[in-house]
Amino acid sequence: MATLCDKYLRTRSLNAPSPIYQFGPCGRIMKNSTVVMTIQDPASQRLTWNKPPISVLVIKKIHDSLVIQPFIDLVRWLIWEKKMSVYVESAVMDDPQLKTNQLFQPFKDKLCTFREGMDDLTDKVDFIICLGGDGTLLYASSLFQQSVPPVMAFHMGSLGFLTPFEFDNFQDQVSNVLEGNHLPHCLPNTAHTLVILTHESYYTTSGHAALTLRSRLRCLIVRKNETISAIEKLSKQNTCHLVLNEVVVDRGPSPYLSNIDLYIDGKHITTVQGDGLIVSTPTGSTAYAVAAGAAMVHPSVPAIMVTPICPHSLSFRPIVVPAGVELKICVSPDSRNSAWVSFDGRNRQEIQLGDSLRVTTSIFPVPSICAEDQISDWFDSLAECLHWNVRRKQRQFD
Amino acid sequence: MATLCDKYLRTRSLNAPSPIYQFGPCGRIMKNSTVVMTIQDPASQRLTWNKPPISVLVIKKIHDSLVIQPFIDLVRWLIWEKKMSVYVESAVMDDPQLKTNQLFQPFKDKLCTFREGMDDLTDKVDFIICLGGDGTLLYASSLFQQSVPPVMAFHMGSLGFLTPFEFDNFQDQVSNVLEGNHLPHCLPNTAHTLVILTHESYYTTSGHAALTLRSRLRCLIVRKNETISAIEKLSKQNTCHLVLNEVVVDRGPSPYLSNIDLYIDGKHITTVQGDGLIVSTPTGSTAYAVAAGAAMVHPSVPAIMVTPICPHSLSFRPIVVPAGVELKICVSPDSRNSAWVSFDGRNRQEIQLGDSLRVTTSIFPVPSICAEDQISDWFDSLAECLHWNVRRKQRQFD
Amino acid sequence: MATLCDKYLRTRSLNAPSPIYQFGPCGRIMKNSTVVMTIQDPASQRLTWNKPPISVLVIKKIHDSLVIQPFIDLVRWLIWEKKMSVYVESAVMDDPQLKTNQLFQPFKDKLCTFREGMDDLTDKVDFIICLGGDGTLLYASSLFQQSVPPVMAFHMGSLGFLTPFEFDNFQDQVSNVLEGNHLPHCLPNTAHTLVILTHESYYTTSGHAALTLRSRLRCLIVRKNETISAIEKLSKQNTCHLVLNEVVVDRGPSPYLSNIDLYIDGKHITTVQGDGLIVSTPTGSTAYAVAAGAAMVHPSVPAIMVTPICPHSLSFRPIVVPAGVELKICVSPDSRNSAWVSFDGRNRQEIQLGDSLRVTTSIFPVPSICAEDQISDWFDSLAECLHWNVRRKQRQFD
Amino acid sequence: MATLCDKYLRTRSLNAPSPIYQFGPCGRIMKNSTVVMTIQDPASQRLTWNKPPISVLVIKKIHDSLVIQPFIDLVRWLIWEKKMSVYVESAVMDDPQLKTNQLFQPFKDKLCTFREGMDDLTDKVDFIICLGGDGTLLYASSLFQQSVPPVMAFHMGSLGFLTPFEFDNFQDQVSNVLEGNHLPHCLPNTAHTLVILTHESYYTTSGHAALTLRSRLRCLIVRKNETISAIEKLSKQNTCHLVLNEVVVDRGPSPYLSNIDLYIDGKHITTVQGDGLIVSTPTGSTAYAVAAGAAMVHPSVPAIMVTPICPHSLSFRPIVVPAGVELKICVSPDSRNSAWVSFDGRNRQEIQLGDSLRVTTSIFPVPSICAEDQISDWFDSLAECLHWNVRRKQRQFD
Structure with missing residues (x-):
C-alpha cells in the first residue's frame, strides 16, 4: 500500500499512480502488450531542443x-x-x-x-x-x-x-x-x-x-457515397481539420431545430434536438463549451467533451468521454434541414443527410x-x- | 500522420493515441524515464484468473x-x-x-x-x-x-x-x-x-x-498538530478512507454557510462559501455530484471532479482536474463554524479549524x-x- | 389578519391577496389614483360571448x-x-x-x-x-x-x-x-x-x-436617425411585432460574439457577450428560453424573462422582471458586428449600430x-x- | 391600440398595462366582481405618514x-x-x-x-x-x-x-x-x-x-390528526411563520435522500428526491435559491419560486408560479425518513409523515x-x- 511517505517522496504528478492490476487472490487484468502505451507524466513535460532553434x-x-x-x-x-x-x-x-x-x-x-x-x-x-x-x-x-x-x-x-x-x-x-x-x-x-x-x-x-x-481533435467530413478507398485518399490529402478548441455542429441559418445523431465507437448514443452540438478538447472547455454550460476540464485530462447548444430537453447535461473514442455525427434521417460544421470557428460548411463528421483525438498536440x-x-x-x-x-x- | 486507414486498423481504444513528442524541426519533450508509466488501454481490459476462484x-x-x-x-x-x-x-x-x-x-x-x-x-x-x-x-x-x-x-x-x-x-x-x-x-x-x-x-x-x-479516492484526515511522523503512522494503520463515489465536506447541522479552502498540489485554488463541496471520482459523477450540477464523466477518464454544493456565487462552475493531483481541503480561518466530512455517505465526522482532508487517487480501483x-x-x-x-x-x- | 378560515373560504386565486398598505402605526403607501389598476384574478377568468360566435x-x-x-x-x-x-x-x-x-x-x-x-x-x-x-x-x-x-x-x-x-x-x-x-x-x-x-x-x-x-410582447425596431414623430407614425402603422413566445437577438451568421447592450426603463443594465439574448413571455419560458437555461414561469405570472444565449460569462444567470418595464436592446458601440432579431422565429432582420429594439408587454394577450x-x-x-x-x-x- | 405616444406619456410602470378584455368581435372575459382587486403600480409606491413618526x-x-x-x-x-x-x-x-x-x-x-x-x-x-x-x-x-x-x-x-x-x-x-x-x-x-x-x-x-x-410567505405546519377547528385556532394564535426569503424543507441530518411531495392548489405536482426544496419569495430568489440554481426574480414580480436542492434528477428545473397559489408540502408515504423545515434559517423543526407545511403569500409585506x-x-x-x-x-x- 502506498504510504503517505511514499506519496510525499514521489514526484508531483498529474497522472494518477498506476493502479494495482491484481484483484484479490486470483483475479487480474489479462496482459495484452499490443494495447499498452507508455506515457510521461504531464507534470514533468519539459521543452528541450535537438539543436538550437534558428x-x-x-x-x-x-x-x-x-x-x-x-x-x-x-x-x-x-x-x-x-x-x-x-x-x-x-x-x-x-x-x-x-x-x-x-x-x-x-x-x-x-x-x-x-x-x-x-x-x-x-x-x-x-x-x-x-x-x-x-x-x-x-x-x-x-x-x-x-x-x-x-x-x-x-x-x-x-x-x-x-x-x-x-x-x-x-x-x-x-x-x-x-x-x-x-x-x-x-x-x-x-x-x-x-x-x-x-x-x-x-x-x-x-x-x-x-x-x-494541448490535445487537438482530428475532424474528417465523409460525404455521402464516398467509398472507403476515397476516404483513405482524402485522409492522406490532408483534408482533415485539426481543432484546438472545438468543432461545432449547428443549425446554421435555419430557423428550425436541428436533429443530429451522435455515435460513439459505432454505438448510437443520442439524438440532439436544439441549436447544435459542441465537441471540444479540454482546452476548448473554457471557450464556447463553457458558454453552453460545460464544466471546465484541465487541459491535461485526456478527454473529449460533448456539450449540447440550447437543447430542447431539460436532461441533456454535458458529458466527458475518454480521449480515445471515435465520434460520428450526422444529420438524423427525420431532420427537416441540414446542419453546419465549423472548426475552431473557421471553414464553415454544410453537411447533408448521408454525410458524416468523424472526430478523434489527434496525435499532434x-x-x-x-x-x-x-x-x-x-x-x-x-x-x-x-x-x-x-x-x-x-x-x-x- | 495517422491515416484513416491506420485509424480503422488500430484496436478500438479509450486511450487517445500517443502524441508525437517532436514539435517542429528541433523542439521535443525532454525525456525523463523516472516519470514514465505504462498503461494498458481501458478498452482492452479483460478479467483473467491466476488460478480458479474458489x-x-x-x-x-x-x-x-x-x-x-x-x-x-x-x-x-x-x-x-x-x-x-x-x-x-x-x-x-x-x-x-x-x-x-x-x-x-x-x-x-x-x-x-x-x-x-x-x-x-x-x-x-x-x-x-x-x-x-x-x-x-x-x-x-x-x-x-x-x-x-x-x-x-x-x-x-x-x-x-x-x-x-x-x-x-x-x-x-x-x-x-x-x-x-x-x-x-x-x-x-x-x-x-x-x-x-x-x-x-x-x-x-x-x-x-x-x-x-473504477478509480477510488484515498482520503486522509490530518488533525491539527499531528506531526509528519504521526501522519505516516496513521497512514500505515489504514486510517485512510477509500471512496468509490465521493467524499463530501459540508456545513453539517450549522445554519451558517461554510467557508472551506481548497488547495491543489499545494496551491490555494479557491474558497467555497455555500453548503459544501463534493470531491468525486468519475464513477461518482453520476451520484451526488450530478445532483449538485456536475457534468457526467465516463469512469475511464482519469480525473477527479470538484463540485460545489449550492455555492453562494454565480460563477462557481464544477471543474475536472487530472487524476494525479493532491487536494487539500480545510476550514477557512475566517469561517465561523467547523465542517463535516463523509465518505461515500459513511463515517461522518467533524473537522475543525487546523484539521485538513487530503485526497488523492488510490492505486486500488x-x-x-x-x-x-x-x-x-x-x-x-x-x-x-x-x-x-x-x-x-x-x-x-x- | 387573514385566518385559515378566511383562506379556505376565499376563492382559489392566482393573484396574491391584496397587501395591507398600513405599515406600523403611522407609515402607509401614498395613494395615487392615477396609477391604480383593477385586475381580475386569472384563476377566475372565464370566456363568455357578447353574441353567439358565427x-x-x-x-x-x-x-x-x-x-x-x-x-x-x-x-x-x-x-x-x-x-x-x-x-x-x-x-x-x-x-x-x-x-x-x-x-x-x-x-x-x-x-x-x-x-x-x-x-x-x-x-x-x-x-x-x-x-x-x-x-x-x-x-x-x-x-x-x-x-x-x-x-x-x-x-x-x-x-x-x-x-x-x-x-x-x-x-x-x-x-x-x-x-x-x-x-x-x-x-x-x-x-x-x-x-x-x-x-x-x-x-x-x-x-x-x-x-x-397569454401575455404578448410588443416589439418595435427604431432605426438610427428616426425622429420621434416618425416613430409615432411607424407605431401607428402597425409596424410593431407582437410575440407570444419570444423575441431573439443573436449574432446571425457572424462567427464573432455579439456585444449587445440591455437597458431597462432607461437604465443600462448589462452588456451581453455571447450568442445572443432572449426576451420572452412566461409562455415563452418553456420554448427557446428553457433550452437556453431559463426557469419555467407560469403564464399567469406578470413578468418578462431575459435569458442569455451561451453567454461568455459564468455569472449571467437568467432574470425575471416585472411585466410593466420597457426594455431597450441595441448593438454595443464596441461591437464589431451587427445583430439579428427575430419574432417568434419569424421576420428575421438585421439591426445595426444606432438602431434599437424596444420591448414592452402588449395590451393584447x-x-x-x-x-x-x-x-x-x-x-x-x-x-x-x-x-x-x-x-x-x-x-x-x- | 396603444401608440408609442401613449407609451411615452404613461407613467413609468412596473405593472403591465391592463389587457384589453375583448377578444375578437364577440369573445370577452366574464365579469366577476368578487374576484377583482385594485393594485397600485409598484413603481409609484411612495412612503407617507399618517402622523409624524416618533x-x-x-x-x-x-x-x-x-x-x-x-x-x-x-x-x-x-x-x-x-x-x-x-x-x-x-x-x-x-x-x-x-x-x-x-x-x-x-x-x-x-x-x-x-x-x-x-x-x-x-x-x-x-x-x-x-x-x-x-x-x-x-x-x-x-x-x-x-x-x-x-x-x-x-x-x-x-x-x-x-x-x-x-x-x-x-x-x-x-x-x-x-x-x-x-x-x-x-x-x-x-x-x-x-x-x-x-x-x-x-x-x-x-x-x-x-x-x-417585499412580499412574505405565510407558512403553517399542520400536524397529523389536527382537526380543521384546531387548525383555525392555531392560525389565530399566530403560530404561522412569515418568511421574507424562504422556507426550506430538507433531509436534515439523515444521510438518505428525502422524498417530499409537492401540491399546488390541491393538485399533486411532483415528488422531490434530493437534498430538499426551497420555497422562496422573489426577495429570496437572490438568497439560498440562487445558490441552488434559481433564476433571479425582481421583488415586485408577484410570484413564488420553487427550487429543488440537489435533486436526483437531471430535469428538475426551478419553477416560478403565481403569488396567489397555495402550496402544500409533505413527506412522501414511501420516504424512509422525515424532513426538516426552517423559516428564513430559523425555527428549525421536524415534520413527520402525515404532517404538512402550507405556504401562501402573506398580506403583510x-x-x-x-x-x-x-x-x-x-x-x-x-x-x-x-x-x-x-x-x-x-x-x-x-
Missing part, C-alpha cells in the same frame, strides 16, 4: 494598435540580438500602421513572409511566438495541421486562457526558453530530492520550460509553453478570464 | 424482500453446482425473511460468515457478487480498503449505474466470468483483424469479461465487470437511471 | 398527413352542424392531400379563404380552432396583431404547451365552448360556497371555459382556452412535453 | 465591531436631534464593546429595550433602521409577524440585497424619509408631465421615498425603503453582491 514565426493580433510597438520591439530583438530568421504572414507587411512606422523600416526587408494556404511552413519554423489574444494561438494551430513547433504566447494586457506570458522583459523570458537546452542540470537524479523540499522549486529551477501538450506550471497557469486563467468563483466576501451574511 | 462473497441488499429468492437461488447454485465457498455478512443470517425460509435451511450451515469491521476478508475472497442496488457495490468497496476482488453486480429490476447485469439465467453469466481463463483464444495476434471486421465481435468473442477499473462493454454499459445506465436526454419526439414544433 | 378560423398544421382527416371532420361539422362560416388560409386549398381527397370536395366551396399579409381578418373572426402543434398557435398569434379571438387548440397525439385539447369527441368540447354563454348558472353568488366544497367542481361545473390570457384549468394544464404540459422531474423511482439507492 | 427601532448587526461607532452616532442623533424614542433589543445593552464605550454612556439610559419573544412591539414602533447586513432585515421581519413598520437599511461597507443605503451623511437621508409627508408637491397632477421630460426626475423630485413592498428606485436598487445589488454578468472585456477574442 527560425521563429511571429504571429500578431491584427487590427490592434496596441500590439504594433511590442511587435516591432520583439522582431528587432529577434533579428539583431538573437540572429534568428523571423517569419511573418505576408498580410502583416500590408498593415498600414506598420508600413508607415519609421521604426519598422530598418529591418522590414529581413523578414521572411508566407501566405496562408499557399506556402508550406512545415519544417521551416522551429519556434512560434504569439502576441495578442487567444485567437493568435488558434491561428497558429490552424497553420500546422501536423507537428506544431513550441508556442510561447504573450498577452497584451490581461491573461488569456492560452496566453500566459506578460510582455515586460520579454527578452529574458524568450532567452530562457530558447536556451533551455544549454542548462546543465537535468532533472532525473534530483527530482525526488527537490520535490520533497519545495514544490515550487521543482518547476522553476529546472531551467527547462514546462509544457502543456499544440505544445504550449507554461509561464509557471500547468496547475497554476490554468487556475490563474480561470480566475482572470472567467472570474471563476471570484466573490465578494459576504460580510452581510453574518 | 471463494465468493455474496452481498445482498438489505430490507428488500425481492432479493430473498434470487439470493437463495444464487447461493445454492454456487455451493452445490460450483462447489465454491460462499461468504456472507453475519447480519444476513439474522434476516427474519431468510431465517424462516424453508428453502434456505438446507445449505445455511455451509455459509461462511464475517462481521464488518471485525473480520478481515483480505486474501479470503476471490470474487464478489452483488444483488440489489448501487449501494451493494459501495458496501463491497468499503469492505476492501486495499485490493478488491472482481465484482459482478446484478440489479433486481432496472439497471443501476453500478449494477449492469440482469439476474435471469445468472448461471450462464456467472459461469462465463468464472471460466474466462479457460478459453484458449487470446487476443494479441488477432486483435487487428478482428476489429476491422466488426467492432462488436472484438468485445463479445474474446471469452474474457470486460472490466471497468474497484474492478467492476461489464455486462457488455465500457461505452455501452455507461450510456445505457445514463439513459435508464437519469433519463439522460430522453425526449419525446417533438412533432408539435413543426 | 365565424371560425381553422388553422391546421401544414405538411402533416395526420391532420388531414381531423381537419375534414372538423370543418364539415362546423359548416353543416354548427352552421358557422369557416375561414382557412388560401394556401390550405392548394394542399395536394386535400385537393384529391374525395371527402373534402362537397364543402370545399363553402370555405372562406384569406391570404396571409394581404387580407385583413380583424373583426371577421369570432373564434379560432388550431389543429396540430404549438406552431399553429404561434401562427394564429401572428395573424392578429391587435385583439385576438379566443383560441381552442387541439393536439394530434401528445399534449403541447399550447395545445391542451384532445381531438376525440371534439364535437362536445367545441359545443361547450361555443355555448358557454347559454348556461344559466353564473358564478358570482355561488363561488364561495362551491369552493369550500371541492376545488375541482369550481372549475368544471361552471359551464364557462377557463381562459389563460392571446386568450387561450384551458382544457382543465391554468394550474393543471401547465403542469401537465411540463410533465409531458419536457419530462419535468419525471424520474425512475430509485430503488437502488437504498 | 418611535424608531434600531437593529444592529451583532458581533461586528465596525457597527459600534455608527450605531452610537445614529442613536445619539435620533435621541438628541430628532427627539425620537429609540428601541433596541435588550441584548444590545450587554454588548461588551458598547458597555465600555464612553461615548455610549450619556444616552444609554434613554433607550427603550425589549426582549425578543417576550415583549410585543406591535403598535410601539413607527420606523425601523437597520445597520449592517441583510441579516438585520431578516431579523426585523421576524419581529413583526403582522404589519411591519417602514424599514430603512444601511450597509456598512458594500451594498447588500436588502441594505441599499450608505451610512455617510445618514442624517440627511433619515430626515428626508421621516419628513417625506411635509413636502407640498404631490404627484398625481404632474406625473405625466414630469415623466415625459425626464425619467429620473420622477423618482427623485417627488420628496417621498420609493418603497419596495416588508416595506423596504429604496435608496434610488426599485429597478436601480435591484440591479445595483445584483452587480455588487453576485457579480451578475460582471465580465472582463474580452480583448483577446478578436
Whole structure:
C-alpha cells in the first residue's frame, strides 16, 4: 500500500499512480502488450531542443494598435540580438500602421513572409511566438495541421486562457526558453530530492520550460457515397481539420431545430434536438463549451467533451468521454434541414443527410509553453478570464 | 500522420493515441524515464484468473424482500453446482425473511460468515457478487480498503449505474466470468483483424469479461498538530478512507454557510462559501455530484471532479482536474463554524479549524465487470437511471 | 389578519391577496389614483360571448398527413352542424392531400379563404380552432396583431404547451365552448360556497371555459436617425411585432460574439457577450428560453424573462422582471458586428449600430382556452412535453 | 391600440398595462366582481405618514465591531436631534464593546429595550433602521409577524440585497424619509408631465421615498390528526411563520435522500428526491435559491419560486408560479425518513409523515425603503453582491 511517505517522496504528478492490476487472490487484468502505451507524466513535460532553434514565426493580433510597438520591439530583438530568421504572414507587411512606422523600416526587408494556404511552413519554423489574444494561438494551430513547433504566447494586457506570458522583459523570458537546452542540470537524479523540499522549486529551477501538450481533435467530413478507398485518399490529402478548441455542429441559418445523431465507437448514443452540438478538447472547455454550460476540464485530462447548444430537453447535461473514442455525427434521417460544421470557428460548411463528421483525438498536440506550471497557469486563467468563483466576501451574511 | 486507414486498423481504444513528442524541426519533450508509466488501454481490459476462484462473497441488499429468492437461488447454485465457498455478512443470517425460509435451511450451515469491521476478508475472497442496488457495490468497496476482488453486480429490476447485469439465467453469466481463463483464444495476434471486421465481435468473442477499473479516492484526515511522523503512522494503520463515489465536506447541522479552502498540489485554488463541496471520482459523477450540477464523466477518464454544493456565487462552475493531483481541503480561518466530512455517505465526522482532508487517487480501483462493454454499459445506465436526454419526439414544433 | 378560515373560504386565486398598505402605526403607501389598476384574478377568468360566435378560423398544421382527416371532420361539422362560416388560409386549398381527397370536395366551396399579409381578418373572426402543434398557435398569434379571438387548440397525439385539447369527441368540447354563454348558472353568488366544497367542481361545473390570457410582447425596431414623430407614425402603422413566445437577438451568421447592450426603463443594465439574448413571455419560458437555461414561469405570472444565449460569462444567470418595464436592446458601440432579431422565429432582420429594439408587454394577450384549468394544464404540459422531474423511482439507492 | 405616444406619456410602470378584455368581435372575459382587486403600480409606491413618526427601532448587526461607532452616532442623533424614542433589543445593552464605550454612556439610559419573544412591539414602533447586513432585515421581519413598520437599511461597507443605503451623511437621508409627508408637491397632477421630460426626475423630485413592498410567505405546519377547528385556532394564535426569503424543507441530518411531495392548489405536482426544496419569495430568489440554481426574480414580480436542492434528477428545473397559489408540502408515504423545515434559517423543526407545511403569500409585506428606485436598487445589488454578468472585456477574442 502506498504510504503517505511514499506519496510525499514521489514526484508531483498529474497522472494518477498506476493502479494495482491484481484483484484479490486470483483475479487480474489479462496482459495484452499490443494495447499498452507508455506515457510521461504531464507534470514533468519539459521543452528541450535537438539543436538550437534558428527560425521563429511571429504571429500578431491584427487590427490592434496596441500590439504594433511590442511587435516591432520583439522582431528587432529577434533579428539583431538573437540572429534568428523571423517569419511573418505576408498580410502583416500590408498593415498600414506598420508600413508607415519609421521604426519598422530598418529591418522590414529581413523578414521572411508566407501566405496562408499557399506556402508550406512545415519544417521551416522551429519556434512560434504569439502576441495578442487567444485567437493568435488558434491561428497558429490552424497553420500546422501536423507537428506544431513550441508556442510561447504573450498577452497584451490581461491573461488569456492560452496566453500566459506578460510582455515586460520579454527578452529574458524568450532567452530562457530558447536556451533551455544549454542548462546543465537535468532533472532525473534530483527530482525526488527537490520535490520533497519545495514544490515550487521543482518547476522553476529546472531551467527547462514546462509544457502543456494541448490535445487537438482530428475532424474528417465523409460525404455521402464516398467509398472507403476515397476516404483513405482524402485522409492522406490532408483534408482533415485539426481543432484546438472545438468543432461545432449547428443549425446554421435555419430557423428550425436541428436533429443530429451522435455515435460513439459505432454505438448510437443520442439524438440532439436544439441549436447544435459542441465537441471540444479540454482546452476548448473554457471557450464556447463553457458558454453552453460545460464544466471546465484541465487541459491535461485526456478527454473529449460533448456539450449540447440550447437543447430542447431539460436532461441533456454535458458529458466527458475518454480521449480515445471515435465520434460520428450526422444529420438524423427525420431532420427537416441540414446542419453546419465549423472548426475552431473557421471553414464553415454544410453537411447533408448521408454525410458524416468523424472526430478523434489527434496525435499532434499544440505544445504550449507554461509561464509557471500547468496547475497554476490554468487556475490563474480561470480566475482572470472567467472570474471563476471570484466573490465578494459576504460580510452581510453574518 | 495517422491515416484513416491506420485509424480503422488500430484496436478500438479509450486511450487517445500517443502524441508525437517532436514539435517542429528541433523542439521535443525532454525525456525523463523516472516519470514514465505504462498503461494498458481501458478498452482492452479483460478479467483473467491466476488460478480458479474458489471463494465468493455474496452481498445482498438489505430490507428488500425481492432479493430473498434470487439470493437463495444464487447461493445454492454456487455451493452445490460450483462447489465454491460462499461468504456472507453475519447480519444476513439474522434476516427474519431468510431465517424462516424453508428453502434456505438446507445449505445455511455451509455459509461462511464475517462481521464488518471485525473480520478481515483480505486474501479470503476471490470474487464478489452483488444483488440489489448501487449501494451493494459501495458496501463491497468499503469492505476492501486495499485490493478488491472482481465484482459482478446484478440489479433486481432496472439497471443501476453500478449494477449492469440482469439476474435471469445468472448461471450462464456467472459461469462465463468464472471460466474466462479457460478459453484458449487470446487476443494479441488477432486483435487487428478482428476489429476491422466488426467492432462488436472484438468485445463479445474474446471469452474474457470486460472490466471497468473504477478509480477510488484515498482520503486522509490530518488533525491539527499531528506531526509528519504521526501522519505516516496513521497512514500505515489504514486510517485512510477509500471512496468509490465521493467524499463530501459540508456545513453539517450549522445554519451558517461554510467557508472551506481548497488547495491543489499545494496551491490555494479557491474558497467555497455555500453548503459544501463534493470531491468525486468519475464513477461518482453520476451520484451526488450530478445532483449538485456536475457534468457526467465516463469512469475511464482519469480525473477527479470538484463540485460545489449550492455555492453562494454565480460563477462557481464544477471543474475536472487530472487524476494525479493532491487536494487539500480545510476550514477557512475566517469561517465561523467547523465542517463535516463523509465518505461515500459513511463515517461522518467533524473537522475543525487546523484539521485538513487530503485526497488523492488510490492505486486500488474497484474492478467492476461489464455486462457488455465500457461505452455501452455507461450510456445505457445514463439513459435508464437519469433519463439522460430522453425526449419525446417533438412533432408539435413543426 | 387573514385566518385559515378566511383562506379556505376565499376563492382559489392566482393573484396574491391584496397587501395591507398600513405599515406600523403611522407609515402607509401614498395613494395615487392615477396609477391604480383593477385586475381580475386569472384563476377566475372565464370566456363568455357578447353574441353567439358565427365565424371560425381553422388553422391546421401544414405538411402533416395526420391532420388531414381531423381537419375534414372538423370543418364539415362546423359548416353543416354548427352552421358557422369557416375561414382557412388560401394556401390550405392548394394542399395536394386535400385537393384529391374525395371527402373534402362537397364543402370545399363553402370555405372562406384569406391570404396571409394581404387580407385583413380583424373583426371577421369570432373564434379560432388550431389543429396540430404549438406552431399553429404561434401562427394564429401572428395573424392578429391587435385583439385576438379566443383560441381552442387541439393536439394530434401528445399534449403541447399550447395545445391542451384532445381531438376525440371534439364535437362536445367545441359545443361547450361555443355555448358557454347559454348556461344559466353564473358564478358570482355561488363561488364561495362551491369552493369550500371541492376545488375541482369550481372549475368544471361552471359551464364557462377557463381562459389563460397569454401575455404578448410588443416589439418595435427604431432605426438610427428616426425622429420621434416618425416613430409615432411607424407605431401607428402597425409596424410593431407582437410575440407570444419570444423575441431573439443573436449574432446571425457572424462567427464573432455579439456585444449587445440591455437597458431597462432607461437604465443600462448589462452588456451581453455571447450568442445572443432572449426576451420572452412566461409562455415563452418553456420554448427557446428553457433550452437556453431559463426557469419555467407560469403564464399567469406578470413578468418578462431575459435569458442569455451561451453567454461568455459564468455569472449571467437568467432574470425575471416585472411585466410593466420597457426594455431597450441595441448593438454595443464596441461591437464589431451587427445583430439579428427575430419574432417568434419569424421576420428575421438585421439591426445595426444606432438602431434599437424596444420591448414592452402588449395590451393584447392571446386568450387561450384551458382544457382543465391554468394550474393543471401547465403542469401537465411540463410533465409531458419536457419530462419535468419525471424520474425512475430509485430503488437502488437504498 | 396603444401608440408609442401613449407609451411615452404613461407613467413609468412596473405593472403591465391592463389587457384589453375583448377578444375578437364577440369573445370577452366574464365579469366577476368578487374576484377583482385594485393594485397600485409598484413603481409609484411612495412612503407617507399618517402622523409624524416618533418611535424608531434600531437593529444592529451583532458581533461586528465596525457597527459600534455608527450605531452610537445614529442613536445619539435620533435621541438628541430628532427627539425620537429609540428601541433596541435588550441584548444590545450587554454588548461588551458598547458597555465600555464612553461615548455610549450619556444616552444609554434613554433607550427603550425589549426582549425578543417576550415583549410585543406591535403598535410601539413607527420606523425601523437597520445597520449592517441583510441579516438585520431578516431579523426585523421576524419581529413583526403582522404589519411591519417602514424599514430603512444601511450597509456598512458594500451594498447588500436588502441594505441599499450608505451610512455617510445618514442624517440627511433619515430626515428626508421621516419628513417625506411635509413636502407640498404631490404627484398625481404632474406625473405625466414630469415623466415625459425626464425619467429620473420622477423618482427623485417627488420628496417621498420609493418603497419596495417585499412580499412574505405565510407558512403553517399542520400536524397529523389536527382537526380543521384546531387548525383555525392555531392560525389565530399566530403560530404561522412569515418568511421574507424562504422556507426550506430538507433531509436534515439523515444521510438518505428525502422524498417530499409537492401540491399546488390541491393538485399533486411532483415528488422531490434530493437534498430538499426551497420555497422562496422573489426577495429570496437572490438568497439560498440562487445558490441552488434559481433564476433571479425582481421583488415586485408577484410570484413564488420553487427550487429543488440537489435533486436526483437531471430535469428538475426551478419553477416560478403565481403569488396567489397555495402550496402544500409533505413527506412522501414511501420516504424512509422525515424532513426538516426552517423559516428564513430559523425555527428549525421536524415534520413527520402525515404532517404538512402550507405556504401562501402573506398580506403583510416588508416595506423596504429604496435608496434610488426599485429597478436601480435591484440591479445595483445584483452587480455588487453576485457579480451578475460582471465580465472582463474580452480583448483577446478578436
